[in-house]
Amino acid sequence: MGGMNGQQETSIGVDMGGTSIKFAVVRGEKIIAKGEPVQTKECGSPDAVIAAVGERLRALREQYPDVRAVGMGLPGFVNHAAGVVDSLTNVPGWYDVPIRRILEEESGLPAAVENDANCMALAEWKLGAGRGMQDIVCLTLGTGVGAGIIAQGQLLRGHLGAAGELGQVGIDYRGRIGHYGNRGAVEDYIGNGELALEAQMRYATELGVHKPIDELTPIHLEDAAKGGCPVALGIWDDAARKLSACLLACHYILNPQAFIIGGGIAKAGKLLFDSLRGYLKAQIYPAHYEKLQILPAQFGGEAGIIGAALLALEDLAATR
Template sequence: MEFTDKAIGVDFGGTSIKFGVVLGKQIIAEAPAILPKDYPRPSELIQAIADTCLSLMEKHKDIKAIGCGVPGFVDTPTGRIHNLTNVPGWIDIPLQDLLSEKTGLPCIVENDANAMGVAEWKLGAGAGYQHLICLTLGTGVGGAVIVNNQIVRGSQFVAGELGQTSIHYNGRVGAYNNPGALEDYIGNNEFAADAQRAYFEAGIEKHIDDCTPAALDAAATAGCSVALACWDDFARKLACTLANCCWLLNPEAFVIGGGISKAGKTLFEPLRKHVDSQLSAPFRDHLRILPAKFSNEAGIIGCAVLALETADV
């Protein structure tokens, strides 16, 4: 699929907001990130986002649309934010209308995990698949579900929250009072804490900073048995959700992104083993489990793609 027009993608994170001018698969220009904490009121932050977009539009006169990916629940048709994760005060905000009014361009607002999924489905590792599930692994776990070449949004446009699906009916209680929520087992912080405990039980004292996914990947690559066991346990937990998705939706492929996916075969080899062990041949034999093509730029690219599609330029 070719995208020959320019759009601005806005990746609205809890700690920083990043901007890029996108042409096809490439981010051809960027603007300095802004920090939500510097703008205590939503109106102030929205104006800062609009001003940054206007500065990019001044340098690139042929920008056609703006897409903004946010970490929270969005009413997709209207671009109204129900609420944002880790950004206080953002409740029932008509961000799409406000950005369009301030910039004069068509705008869309999308959940950030869906934006990542769109980038991978349209232009990345998932290109060509009609039945695809994308996950982004980080502090939390986000998901995007594509069935019959359509992104699944659900009745209230909040489908695909795979991080909130349960892997244990009597497990850890998640943010929404849901026991066993996946991200409460494999989020970056939980993974590090579990690894620190595993080292302690093996008679090894480790600082939590030595238990990040990157540090555990390096330790596993060097042959550390504790780190290898931690990754196997991580993969087994993630495989539970992937297997559930297979039984429910029978996807052709999974695309896995986010920082943890950079572990490569340290993650993907045990993950494949555990997924295969839970599936029968019709689900297993043609299933692909793929690392994402795009890294931190996936959200910006996906938002730009959605903006151009919606603007119908």
């Protein structure tokens, strides 16, 4: 059984991505077991997905009877207070799903639900790079831009649970039209796919070389840049410039102590971080820039699942 201290208690974290749903049993700060993932496309309808999730939860609970609660992160608009998925960005058919109630019925455990990037931010804040801070912005840069914000020692949810949608922040008011009709969303400029397309175009026009898109992933572009390739160096610098515009909006609105950055694009490491620091330094009041940290995320792909498990225990403690 769990001890008096919430850190020692056991819970299940569930992390839903675009293609699969992952499960883990988390005790203290560690993943002690993983469940078999659910492949969402194989299931088809939301109902079939939920049935498969319920099955996994019951199996894990049987194996780990000291599990106290279950938390789930989902990729889209999740209203934590209501326990409802409003809509998911890249998963069709999920509208107004009372997911918390369903999880509770399926598992027999108290449940909590959140946006997946908010779960990631919780993990980095409670156990990772943002430990002990009160004001942080956590980003994950990959296919899209996900983020979660801690403001004044609380996860920032906003009026409808939709705060922290950093990927939608505009960097050009006359720019291309994005997912919600919004102009110049940063996500439309610096996702993996955008970087690859931009690199392909530059290789063709600047060096007269045709490169297939699948040889232009962040890892390829990182290697090329490290080898001194001017196109790849230009791509990273340009990505840093555009990302900095989004972070500057966060800085001037939120005044955080740190930006914590993870995900595939962040793996470019020193390349991206050095450029980013340069653009931020040039555009922030010096005394404020001095006290701003730009840090790599500590957790990798497991931040979401750990954060969901933490959230489950937090919410449980709050209702006791």
